Amino acid sequence: MSTDTRTAVDGVALRADAALKAACDHLLGLQAGEGWWKAELQTNVTMDAEDLLLREFLGVRDAGDTAEAARWIRSEQRADGSWANFHEGPGDLSTTIEAYTALRLAGDPADAPHMRAAAAFARRHGGIEASRVFTRIWLALFGQWPWTDLPVMPPELVFLPPWFPLNVYDWACWARQTVVPLTIVSARRPVRPLPFDLDELRTGRRPRRGPRFGWEGFFGALDRALHRYERRPVPGLRRAALRRAAEWIVARQEPDGSWGGIQPPWVYSLIALHLCGYEVDHPVMRRGLAGLERFTIRDERGRRLEACQSPVWDTALAVNALRDAGVPGDQPALVRAAGWLLDEEVRGPGDWAVRRPSLPPGGWAFEFDNDGYPDTDDTAEVILGLRRVAHPGAGPAIDRGLRWMAGMASRDGGFAAFDADNTRELCLRLPFCDFGAVIDPPSADVTAHVVEALAHERPTEYEDVLRRAVVWLLEAQEPDGSWFGRWGANHVYGTGAVLPALVAAGVRPQRPCVRRAVAWLERHQNDDGGWGEDLRSYRDPAWIGRGHSTPSQTAWALIGLLAAGERSAAVERGVAWLVGAQRADGTWDEPYFTGTGFPGDFYINYHLYRLVFPISALGRYLRADAAAEDTAAGSAAGLAEGP
16 A cells, blocks of 8 residues: 555544544434433325324314424425425325325315325326325225225135135234234225315226236236125124234234334224224223324424334444444443343244244344334344443343244245245235235345344354355345345345345355455445435336435445455545535434335335444444554564564
8 A cells, every 4th residue: 555545544544533433422412311222213294194194084183283294294295296205206196195185184275386286296197096005095984985996805814824825924014913904994994074075186097907817817806706795794704803803903002002113003903993993082092092192203394203113223223333433332321221122122922923833032123112023133233232232131131032033034044024934925916915015025134134143143053044044145145246125225235234244154255245245335336435325226226226325325335345354445435425424413414215114115214324324334444444553563563573
């Protein structure tokens, strides 16, 4: 390395060190007194529109909250009249229809300029007739779409045994908790008319029928048969199914009033139970409605709801970031965080036990309250964090988490988030399923986090699980050298997760699989030195690896490159971009969404990502820089001493 290059690198390192200290100070200042971290989990305005529609249906909508929610919804409207699913994304038809309907509820007249623009966008893109099934279900509740033109999901579904195709446990946990209440709604077919119609959102064109042959033809015929059954269900069987479905729902309500800690099953469960005779003052309903307040954010832009909350995930990421930055493991903030995480351990069974009945419980969920659905991703990150903190009570919980996490391996060796072997693709072919991921197959990012957690336990009794997971990752590598990111955007996230895992598991950085991944990251670095990948990459391959530079995605790329042993110009430029983009308060600005709920359909801006991942990247960069200097110093000393 030339003197000029070394001087430039040293200058970047000095700036990185100052940036890291400022970022750590900011992060430590965000910790709650109980020990956790949690930042906003931002999604799109369907959360707020559906909240108003829920309250209208239940008869509890408040004028003040409606006005505040409408202010927020209006603030997110795009210049073309539409609403998007992520920052600077394209307008989305269904999101626009739901937002428009909510604003009509709030009193916005149809002839207001912003409403005319929204209606024109909706008509240009096919109108209500072309919207997704879930949007038309909301409209059917208010008489704006006929129930007879919606796919049928009969409540008798709850009687199907776990081995039978299309039973409720074939669905991903988030879909399962949504589908069961919707079977009640589908059977009851309520209509509570609005004081207005939505004719201005219609085109008059009926949806085209699907093909008559193949799987789509088969499920189309099945749906027609179910429609005939709905006209004359078996009375005793239908009553028993509705009762069983309601009991299934009530049994899964969390202490905070939610279902799974996420919005979709929450709102549909409240509607379904109300249709089963639960009045709004019933304890179950009261807890459910009160719990939504905890998910509500109010500020100068209005009132908005989080689709979910991520305190366990945020806390584990914060612990690992601070340790990457060199904060000692016995630092009080970290010990307090570890204590809180230990209190959040899931010690009871959940739906995952249907596929793994002999597996003892353990692990961690994503939310404050979600005892039925721990996930392997959070569990891996928590185990990595607890191992790095000097907390005397962590050992038994780590052992239980490892055992549960390893036991959740799917048959092919990979890991999904919530369930094992949740891969029945027949679910994807149902007419009902035109939105969101409805199964939970293994993914590269989750498998990588599990591999990393298991690899740091070596020597380990889970050696065979680890080996099979590594093989799964190697086989999942894309032809271009990257890995697909299921829960983060997208190939930058997947690749940034897999490289540290493979190296931790013993894959040498010189291996071709690692070299191809490094080359892919370097090839997709932006001219400004950062990395970014637009969420459109989930649908359009032209966007893979392309997008505005963001702090979180730049950090993911750097973490991957550093794990592969890179000390290249690409690394230096990436670090320089992070340092240069830092704000005066020690954090970073990140309006772009880099988290993924449902690939292609639903996205997340985790407001803590912009801080924790840059801290990890800068900490690992400086640690690698120090290690390189130590090695160089040792080599120089050896040469000076001679034989």
